[in-house]
Amino acid sequence: MAKETTDIFVNDPLALRALAHPIRLALLEALAAEETATATRCAELTGESVASCSYHLRILARHGFIEEAASPGREKPWRRTHLRYGFPRVAASPEQESATLAFAEVYVRQETERLLAWHRAMPGEPEEWQEATATIGSTLWLTSEEAHDLRGELSTLVKRYFPRTADPALRPPGARTVRFFAATSVPPSPPAPASDVSSPEPL
Known part of the structure; x- marks a missing residue:
């Protein structure tokens, strides 16, 4: 195969x-x-x-x-x-x-x-x-759709170089193995604030 x-x-x-x-x-x-x-x-x-x-x-x-x-x-x-x-x-x-x-x-x-x-x-x-x-590290405010799009953009960016892995003839002079690692994550949702219960007025 x-x-x-x-x-x-x-x-x-x-x-x-x-x-x-x-x-x-x-x-x-x-x-x-x-x-x-x-x-x-x-x-x-x-x-x-x-x-x-x-x-x-x-x-x-x-x-x-x-x-x-x-x-x-x-x-x-x-x-x-x-x-x-x-x-x-x-x-x-x-x-x-x-x-x-x-x-x-x-x-x-x-x-x-x-x-x-x-x-x-x-x-x-x-x-x-x-x-x-x-x-590189950044904290961004994104919707789930925007985070999905960002993932796709990063994937598209690196895919242009994929053919060089399978075909050494495509590697230009001076090329080295470069490891690309990217990740996005979402921290756990913070706890909801305690209810603002007003103190009872004295009688």
Whole structure:
């Protein structure tokens, strides 16, 4: 099966829980960068042991996230079945809700660690790359429709660069892997103010 560039929607709770592991997410990233890679190569890219990579690769394959790639030798290379995945925003069941939360906790924690690692390494990077990256945060007053539109605009913005992931020939000279992570969230509604009950007038 050729690697597809379209999104696949993951809503099976067992598959979502299979992704809720930092090593498996790292393996998927390694396979996106290398297109095909053996457990040995994945170990080099992730810093994990070959045995650990083999174990987690088999779990990813069991749930359809990766598959074996053709190889003329004895090595067993793997490749992703899809480059990108979509996830449910509104859970259809308690099991799906729990699995989605488990995945979100691992994913957001990994992205936070990645961002902190960049800030630690940034002083040693070329000045043009230090100036090119940014961490942006804003508090906005939006309706749900406006928040939905903002999500769509961000998605459209980054999709223009998606073809370069699948086709290295499209990458211009000097291009590097740049991680884009964006999130919007809504804080819990504040408690309603206590009723303003006037004190009874004295008799």
